[in-house]
Amino acid sequence: MAPLGHPLGVRIKRKTFPAVGGHDENTVLRDVAFTVEPRSFVVLTGPSGCGKSTLLNIVAGLDKDFEGSIDLGPGTPRVTFIFQTPRLLPWRTVRENLELALPAGDPRAQGIPDMLERVGLSAAAEAFPERISLGMQRRAALARGFLTEPEILLMDEPFVSLDDPTAQGLRELLIDLWTRRPTTVLFITHDRTESVMLGTRILRMMPGSASIVEDEAVRLSPAERKDRDKVAAEQKRIFKDT
Amino acid sequence: MAHASTHGFSTVPARKPVVAPDALAGRLGWTVLSLSVFIALWALAALWEGDRHLPGPSAVLGVLAGEAASGALWSHLAITLARVTAAFTLAMVIGAAIGLAVGANRIADKFFDSWIILLLNLPALVIIALCYVWWGTTEATAITAVAINKIPNVAVQMREGARSLSKDLAEMAHMYGFGRWKTLRHVTIPQLAPFWAAAARSGLALVWKIVLVVEALGGHPTGVGHQIHTAFGNFDVPMILAYALAFIVVIQAVEIGVLQPVQARVNRWRR
Secondary structure, three states, rough: OOOOOOOOEEEEEEEOOOOOOOOOEEEEEEEEEEOOOOOOOEEEOOOOOHHHHHHHHHHHOOOOEEEEEEEEOOOOOOEEEEEEOOOOOOOHHHHHHHHOOOOOOOOHOOOOOOHHHOOOEEEEEEOHHHHHHHHHHHHHHHHHHHHOOOOOOEEEEOOOOHHHHHHHHHHHHHHHHHHHHOOOEEEEEEOOOHHHHHHOOEEEOOOOOOOEEEEOOOOOOOOOOHHHHHHHHHEEEEEEEE | OHHHHOOOOOOOOOOOOOHHHHHHHHHHHHHHHHHHHHHHHHHHHHHOOOOOOOOHHHHHHHHHHHHHHHHHHHHHHHHHHHHHHHHHHHHHHHHHHHHHHHHHOHHHHHHHHHHHHHHHOOOHHHHHHHHHHHHOHHHHHHHHHHHHHHHEEEEEEEEHHOOOOOOHHHHHHOOOOOOHHHHHHHHHHHHHHHHHHHHHHHHHHHHHHHHHHHHHHHHOOOHHHHHHHHHHOOOOHHHHHHHHHHHHHHHHHHHHHHHHHHHHOOOOOOO
């Protein structure tokens, strides 16, 4: 495994969406600056529409129209994005979708059966994505993201719109995958419980703040994260207003 | 497999065959039934009307057999089919190129939209007449005239395809380092294929009908259109129907044997 790695530096002075139609010009991010330590799991949380997804798109390099800079570290570290929707290729099977995430002839392809087994998709390997459930599609997207063994993993509400047990199963799976192979994660969610369960550190945004208003470490061991009461107590400590 | 049990799934539909055998048999049954009724009605109408204006199925088949035996049928069918293939290929390639270029560029789309609408509404006869006047009644003119008739339809279909390309999947391909060739093959072409297949199916039907008109108008010495034109001059209704029937059979064979399987294949992943 690679040495400890390089922190991920985010410095966004300003991100403004230009005026379109009847809407005024809208500044969604202002003076957002933080550093994600290597192999930490940072959760960025806040209500819908506060600019979280915009921030993640900027970090991913998908949105280049902003003032500021993103420091991914020296060289070109592997950055993987797990999106809010699974974004699998519907005309390729689950297994083919995983294969395509790797360059042709990449040795990591040998890990595909193992990865599918771990996310419980061995039986669905040859199925087309539209013929399996949303929960299974999300597991396939997780498997694809972890298969590439990224140095930086960006996740944008990957468990939204799932029923509670399915989402919970996927969160445990994510903790599992991350514990086996710790990678620098920036994870977005509006779900406070989810943020406490998964994160080692929580960054909070507020509606209209356009910036980070709170930065708090999560004091839970991996075992405690599966304990609902411990998670609830920690959530109460961090989100004082609940 | 802890997760497999907690989330409760066991049977996963794998790849389905393109057409289920019993569905195919059912469809074939209906086709046979409806065609039999049609032929019976035709025979009845022929009895009523008399052989000169409307020959019955047996009379038409007799003429067809005669043309087949003399070899005329095969040579005329072959030359017309060659023209259809050439015009169809030309129209699909150029139409797709225009459609994709226009669909991918918003300024080009706004500018060329009126041109495409103009061309779409230009009657086939006008295009054919102008082509013959400008370039003479050559083989190349005939094929070009047919292709020009079809190009705007293909362009419109492919423009829809280009407009509907998923930005989400493009971002995914970018993040997973697909590169140009891999993106084209696994992301772009599969999204465009259903549009292309639909354009091809509607295109074949349009092209072969226009080819016959072009052959008749251009005074070409060969082809199904020429034969029908000659028969028209002689009031030879059985001959007209015999050639029409022969060509319908050929085009349907291409439709069922080639285009439908292609369309089913590009759509096989759909739920």
